[in-house]
Amino acid sequence: MTMTPGAAPWKLDEINLSDQEFWALPWSRKIEAMKLLRSEAPFAFFEEPEPLLGTEAGPGYYAITRHQDIIEMSRHTETYSSGQGATSILDLPVEMLEFYGSMINMDDPRHAKIRRIVSRAFTPKMLGRVYDDIAEVVAELVGTIAVEPSGTVNIVERLSSPFPLTIIMRMMGIPKDKYDVCLQMTNIILSGGDPEFMPPDAENPIGIFLEAGATLAGIMHELAAERRGTPTDDLTSALVNGSVDGEQLTDDELASFFILLVVAGNDTTRTAISHAILALTKNPDQKKIWMDDVDGITPTAVEEIVRYASPVQWMRRTLTHDVEYRGHAFKEGDKVLMFYGAANRDTEVFEDPDTFDLRRSPNPHLGFGGPGPHFCLGSSLAKRELGIVFQELFRQLPDLEVEGEPEMLVSSFINGIKRMNVRFTPTA
Template identity: 55%
Template sequence: MSVVDFDLSDRDFWARPMGERREAFDRLRRLDSPAFFEEPEVSFAPKGPGYYALVRHADILEASRTPEVFSSGEGGATNIPDMPAEFAEYFGSMINMDDPRHARLRRIVSRAFTPKMIKQFETDVESAAVKIVDDLLAKGPGCDFVTEVAARLPLKIICDMMGIPERDYGFVFDRSNIILGGFDPEYTGPDLGQLAEKLLTAGMELQQLVQDLAAHRAEHPTNDLTSSLVNANIDGEQLTLQELGSFFILLVVAGNETTRNAISHGLRLLTTNPDQRALWLSDPEAYTGTAVEEIVRLASPVNFMRRKVTRDHTMNGHLYRKGEKAVLYYWAANRDPAVFEDPERFDITRHPNPHVGFGGPGPHFCLGAHLARREITVMFRELLRRVPGIEGGTPDRLHSSFINGIKHMECAF
């Protein structure tokens, strides 16, 4: 049983004020060994044996570097209860796999990101950011920064990369909100008993969208990523349609949600730290790189990933038994005072900054980290150049244990 008087598996814990969350994780880091929690109860999966909460930076680095012990494929990485078989068809992407299956998929997908394609999406990010700020200025203050700015950029870039037409942007946005909506009734409704059906329906609809596009691109290829993936032949290997569908879900959900939340948190951090805004504005060339890393560290858009232990293993003085689960809390590791001096302080000059906002080192480090950094960089460069006084109001936070999200935030300028 846990040795603390709060429960990370309690849905209400993730609706508490952020100060209470910080205090809770501070207490967990000070324990002599990782705290153990019962698993959350969900309607679509049997309750498992419980899990250890890894909250120290050192633990998360070591677990990430030893995937042969801390498995992503045994039951899935993106959920604490084991993923039911029917979910794997839509959400069984490479993030929920171990080698050699993980390495095979990552190899095929990585080879599709050619230098020409990377150059094209970097150009597209710049033009998209200009258009978004144009529209923001035309709309005026008082609008929702999340939906009008932060969410639009990654959604457009990922859909354009895949060749998804603009008429389907809203469809993709809505389905990705459902998949990562957590316990939030705005996205998943008040009846958690229907959550499984809603998740599976959203996954099926996104997969069908890209599979229909893939079938067309197989006969009529263009220069988009779907064409590259459906026609890729890497050492005689190709993605199946199911693998392509799962990768698309991973791309639109992970790439859209995480970057939009980093941008949203970034504006709030600038609003509550005017000295750092002034410093960034004083020399954007000098500070943008470190500012973006600091935003990702404090935003930590993905709260955790889960691993299952494949064999008895001692790590940092604690024995983990085969079959046990460990949850890697990146949000907590990014605030570990053993690594980050004054960890709650927003410091755009912080260097080095060994955060795990894109995951820990090892095979599951975020494939889209370069694109995410580029989008955050370009969006803030455009905002600070043209709307330097923009501020974000009180965030309306997502009720989720998995995503550190902001649903809505009014902006003023």
């Protein structure tokens, strides 16, 4: 059981990253714990969380919290493998790895094949259309908020959540009547078991997660069949009808990529937007700096938002063979969790890392993962989304600020905000 010693300094034996209670602590307390691990136990070992129904408890894992260590492990995929699962501490059934992660849970050469096909589909013409969609969707969403007579809304519900999902749905060509179910299934997959997003009578979380993945896969299978016969100008058409060196995505590979897109592309951007609004409220001087020079500050601002928020908190790797690294003897089969949020506050790399500095440069954060084949494929799109969102907020709602305390998602994997009220001066 994780101790919750209030404001008292952490002791190493009080920290348990496998205990859900730890992830329910205030953000500042978790940051302090990671700071202690970085300095005193950079390869700290933890028992695995309580296994879900249908899984077995594993041997435990090492928490990697230093920036340089995560860079090295990300680069050397021949030693630190993703193929046994990158998004779960527990070893999951193969069908879950296929549903939840696609390329994330693969090693080369299969990973490289799928990434090449997907990358080829993102043509300049398609990206230009997506960027136009971003501006249109943001303007519409912010505009509906701006005329809210009460001058207060839950910004997660009204902007952070629907915006990135809408972009993905439009990009893939998903019918509008499927948007709500896609959001619901996405929330289940990334809930971390948070009861708010699970059915009230859920006795088998594995079954619920699989059902959510199967629902999303079914939507994509149906659409893919249509686009093979009648292609349009959406990403689904490009993926099902495109190939690289004669290779095409199978239906299952396409469905897995879609799930990756609606999960990773949606929730990470949603989390970054919410955290940025909160950080700007707490740092009005930074907000003024950005508003006074929107074009000049946006490039460094979006990087700092991703560093500061670290939406995805960790990814797992599994050792393919014995190796000694920095004096520690890792064994074949050992699991390591690379904690990006901890690395993004490493004082060996970042000056005053707990300070939200929109002009921070250089900013070699790991918010999109470490270098190597698994670096986030959608990083450029995510940064474009963040930039346009805040340009529009500054234009339509310049005095928007958080009201009260946000309600955080209790999850070790996503540093999410479930609810956050904001206040502003309505425009009408």
